[in-house]
Amino acid sequence: MRLDRWLWxxxxxxxxxxxxxxxxxxxxxxxxxxxxxxxTLRVGARLQIRRGFEQFEVVVLALSETRSSASVAQTLYQETEASRRQREHEAELRKTNAAAMPYSDGKPDKRQRRQLQQFRQHQSDHE
Structure with missing residues:
Protein backbone atom coordinates (compact mmCIF):
# COMPACT_ATOMS: atom_id res chain seq x y z
CA MET A 1 0.00 0.00 0.00
CA ARG A 2 1.23 3.51 -0.82
CA LEU A 3 2.47 5.60 2.11
CA ASP A 4 0.59 8.76 1.11
CA ARG A 5 -2.66 6.85 0.74
CA TRP A 6 -2.28 5.30 4.21
CA LEU A 7 -1.53 8.69 5.79
CA TRP A 8 -4.71 10.04 4.23
CA THR A 40 5.12 0.45 -0.05
CA LEU A 41 4.00 0.46 3.57
CA ARG A 42 3.81 -2.72 5.65
CA VAL A 43 2.30 -3.59 9.02
CA GLY A 44 4.80 -3.07 11.83
CA ALA A 45 6.56 -0.13 10.17
CA ARG A 46 7.52 2.80 12.40
CA LEU A 47 6.63 6.28 11.09
CA GLN A 48 7.75 9.70 12.31
CA ILE A 49 5.25 12.35 11.17
CA ARG A 50 5.57 16.12 11.62
CA ARG A 51 2.38 18.12 11.17
CA GLY A 52 2.63 21.77 12.13
CA PHE A 53 3.83 21.93 15.74
CA GLU A 54 2.95 18.30 16.40
CA GLN A 55 5.31 15.37 15.95
CA PHE A 56 3.98 11.81 16.02
CA GLU A 57 5.82 8.51 16.21
CA VAL A 58 3.47 5.69 15.31
CA VAL A 59 3.59 1.97 14.57
CA VAL A 60 1.41 0.76 11.69
CA LEU A 61 -1.08 -1.86 12.92
CA ALA A 62 -3.30 -2.24 9.84
CA LEU A 63 -3.60 -1.06 6.25
CA SER A 64 -6.62 0.59 4.67
CA GLU A 65 -7.18 1.87 1.13
CA THR A 66 -10.25 3.88 2.10
CA ARG A 67 -10.75 6.80 4.44
CA SER A 68 -13.39 6.17 7.09
CA SER A 69 -14.39 7.56 10.47
CA ALA A 70 -11.83 8.83 12.98
CA SER A 71 -12.52 5.95 15.36
CA VAL A 72 -11.74 3.42 12.62
CA ALA A 73 -8.69 5.42 11.50
CA GLN A 74 -7.24 5.27 15.03
CA THR A 75 -7.22 1.48 14.85
CA LEU A 76 -4.76 1.63 11.93
CA TYR A 77 -1.86 2.78 14.11
CA GLN A 78 -0.61 2.99 17.68
CA GLU A 79 1.26 6.05 18.89
CA THR A 80 4.25 5.35 21.11
CA GLU A 81 3.96 6.42 24.74
CA ALA A 82 7.07 8.62 24.50
CA SER A 83 5.61 10.42 21.49
CA ARG A 84 2.29 11.01 23.26
CA ARG A 85 4.01 12.43 26.37
CA GLN A 86 6.25 14.67 24.27
CA ARG A 87 3.29 16.04 22.26
CA GLU A 88 1.28 16.77 25.41
CA HIS A 89 4.28 18.46 27.04
CA GLU A 90 4.91 20.68 24.01
CA ALA A 91 1.21 21.58 23.76
CA GLU A 92 1.23 22.62 27.42
CA LEU A 93 4.34 24.77 26.82
CA ARG A 94 2.68 26.48 23.84
CA LYS A 95 -0.43 27.12 25.92
CA THR A 96 1.51 28.68 28.81
CA ASN A 97 3.64 30.77 26.45
CA ALA A 98 0.53 32.06 24.70
CA ALA A 99 -1.01 33.00 28.05
CA ALA A 100 2.16 34.88 29.06
CA MET A 101 2.23 36.97 25.87
CA PRO A 102 0.53 40.36 26.17
CA TYR A 103 -2.59 40.69 24.06
CA SER A 104 -2.40 43.25 21.29
CA ASP A 105 -4.78 44.21 18.51
CA GLY A 106 -1.83 45.83 16.78
CA LYS A 107 -2.51 49.53 17.08
CA PRO A 108 -2.20 51.18 20.52
CA ASP A 109 -5.22 53.00 21.89
CA LYS A 110 -5.21 56.60 23.14
CA ARG A 111 -4.06 55.73 26.65
CA GLN A 112 -1.26 53.50 25.40
CA ARG A 113 -0.08 56.21 22.95
CA ARG A 114 0.16 58.71 25.80
CA GLN A 115 2.12 56.23 27.90
CA LEU A 116 4.51 55.66 24.98
CA GLN A 117 4.98 59.40 24.51
CA GLN A 118 5.69 59.86 28.22
CA PHE A 119 8.16 56.96 28.18
CA ARG A 120 9.98 58.31 25.12
CA GLN A 121 10.07 61.81 26.60
CA HIS A 122 11.47 60.39 29.83
CA GLN A 123 14.12 58.43 27.89
CA SER A 124 15.21 61.46 25.84
CA ASP A 125 15.45 63.63 28.99
CA HIS A 126 17.95 61.18 30.54
CA GLU A 127 20.25 60.99 27.51
Whole structure:
Protein backbone atom coordinates (compact mmCIF):
# COMPACT_ATOMS: atom_id res chain seq x y z
CA MET A 1 0.00 0.00 0.00
CA ARG A 2 1.23 3.51 -0.82
CA LEU A 3 2.47 5.60 2.11
CA ASP A 4 0.59 8.76 1.11
CA ARG A 5 -2.66 6.85 0.74
CA TRP A 6 -2.28 5.30 4.21
CA LEU A 7 -1.53 8.69 5.79
CA TRP A 8 -4.71 10.04 4.23
CA UNK A 9 -6.76 6.99 5.32
CA UNK A 10 -5.36 7.23 8.88
CA UNK A 11 -6.47 10.91 8.93
CA UNK A 12 -3.09 12.49 9.49
CA UNK A 13 -3.79 14.73 6.47
CA UNK A 14 -7.06 16.01 5.00
CA UNK A 15 -6.20 15.19 1.41
CA UNK A 16 -3.94 12.75 -0.35
CA UNK A 17 -2.09 15.58 -2.06
CA UNK A 18 -1.28 17.13 1.34
CA UNK A 19 0.02 13.76 2.49
CA UNK A 20 2.09 13.49 -0.69
CA UNK A 21 3.55 16.98 -0.17
CA UNK A 22 4.44 16.15 3.43
CA UNK A 23 6.27 12.98 2.39
CA UNK A 24 8.21 14.68 -0.43
CA UNK A 25 8.94 17.64 1.86
CA UNK A 26 10.67 15.40 4.41
CA UNK A 27 7.98 15.65 7.09
CA UNK A 28 7.40 11.87 7.13
CA UNK A 29 10.12 9.28 7.80
CA UNK A 30 9.76 5.52 7.62
CA UNK A 31 12.00 3.67 10.07
CA UNK A 32 14.19 6.79 10.31
CA UNK A 33 14.65 7.17 6.54
CA UNK A 34 13.17 9.64 4.06
CA UNK A 35 11.00 7.87 1.53
CA UNK A 36 8.87 8.70 -1.49
CA UNK A 37 5.09 9.03 -1.37
CA UNK A 38 4.62 5.83 -3.39
CA UNK A 39 6.77 3.73 -1.06
CA THR A 40 5.12 0.45 -0.05
CA LEU A 41 4.00 0.46 3.57
CA ARG A 42 3.81 -2.72 5.65
CA VAL A 43 2.30 -3.59 9.02
CA GLY A 44 4.80 -3.07 11.83
CA ALA A 45 6.56 -0.13 10.17
CA ARG A 46 7.52 2.80 12.40
CA LEU A 47 6.63 6.28 11.09
CA GLN A 48 7.75 9.70 12.31
CA ILE A 49 5.25 12.35 11.17
CA ARG A 50 5.57 16.12 11.62
CA ARG A 51 2.38 18.12 11.17
CA GLY A 52 2.63 21.77 12.13
CA PHE A 53 3.83 21.93 15.74
CA GLU A 54 2.95 18.30 16.40
CA GLN A 55 5.31 15.37 15.95
CA PHE A 56 3.98 11.81 16.02
CA GLU A 57 5.82 8.51 16.21
CA VAL A 58 3.47 5.69 15.31
CA VAL A 59 3.59 1.97 14.57
CA VAL A 60 1.41 0.76 11.69
CA LEU A 61 -1.08 -1.86 12.92
CA ALA A 62 -3.30 -2.24 9.84
CA LEU A 63 -3.60 -1.06 6.25
CA SER A 64 -6.62 0.59 4.67
CA GLU A 65 -7.18 1.87 1.13
CA THR A 66 -10.25 3.88 2.10
CA ARG A 67 -10.75 6.80 4.44
CA SER A 68 -13.39 6.17 7.09
CA SER A 69 -14.39 7.56 10.47
CA ALA A 70 -11.83 8.83 12.98
CA SER A 71 -12.52 5.95 15.36
CA VAL A 72 -11.74 3.42 12.62
CA ALA A 73 -8.69 5.42 11.50
CA GLN A 74 -7.24 5.27 15.03
CA THR A 75 -7.22 1.48 14.85
CA LEU A 76 -4.76 1.63 11.93
CA TYR A 77 -1.86 2.78 14.11
CA GLN A 78 -0.61 2.99 17.68
CA GLU A 79 1.26 6.05 18.89
CA THR A 80 4.25 5.35 21.11
CA GLU A 81 3.96 6.42 24.74
CA ALA A 82 7.07 8.62 24.50
CA SER A 83 5.61 10.42 21.49
CA ARG A 84 2.29 11.01 23.26
CA ARG A 85 4.01 12.43 26.37
CA GLN A 86 6.25 14.67 24.27
CA ARG A 87 3.29 16.04 22.26
CA GLU A 88 1.28 16.77 25.41
CA HIS A 89 4.28 18.46 27.04
CA GLU A 90 4.91 20.68 24.01
CA ALA A 91 1.21 21.58 23.76
CA GLU A 92 1.23 22.62 27.42
CA LEU A 93 4.34 24.77 26.82
CA ARG A 94 2.68 26.48 23.84
CA LYS A 95 -0.43 27.12 25.92
CA THR A 96 1.51 28.68 28.81
CA ASN A 97 3.64 30.77 26.45
CA ALA A 98 0.53 32.06 24.70
CA ALA A 99 -1.01 33.00 28.05
CA ALA A 100 2.16 34.88 29.06
CA MET A 101 2.23 36.97 25.87
CA PRO A 102 0.53 40.36 26.17
CA TYR A 103 -2.59 40.69 24.06
CA SER A 104 -2.40 43.25 21.29
CA ASP A 105 -4.78 44.21 18.51
CA GLY A 106 -1.83 45.83 16.78
CA LYS A 107 -2.51 49.53 17.08
CA PRO A 108 -2.20 51.18 20.52
CA ASP A 109 -5.22 53.00 21.89
CA LYS A 110 -5.21 56.60 23.14
CA ARG A 111 -4.06 55.73 26.65
CA GLN A 112 -1.26 53.50 25.40
CA ARG A 113 -0.08 56.21 22.95
CA ARG A 114 0.16 58.71 25.80
CA GLN A 115 2.12 56.23 27.90
CA LEU A 116 4.51 55.66 24.98
CA GLN A 117 4.98 59.40 24.51
CA GLN A 118 5.69 59.86 28.22
CA PHE A 119 8.16 56.96 28.18
CA ARG A 120 9.98 58.31 25.12
CA GLN A 121 10.07 61.81 26.60
CA HIS A 122 11.47 60.39 29.83
CA GLN A 123 14.12 58.43 27.89
CA SER A 124 15.21 61.46 25.84
CA ASP A 125 15.45 63.63 28.99
CA HIS A 126 17.95 61.18 30.54
CA GLU A 127 20.25 60.99 27.51
Missing amino acids: AARFFKTRSLAQQAVTGGKVHLDGQRVKAGH
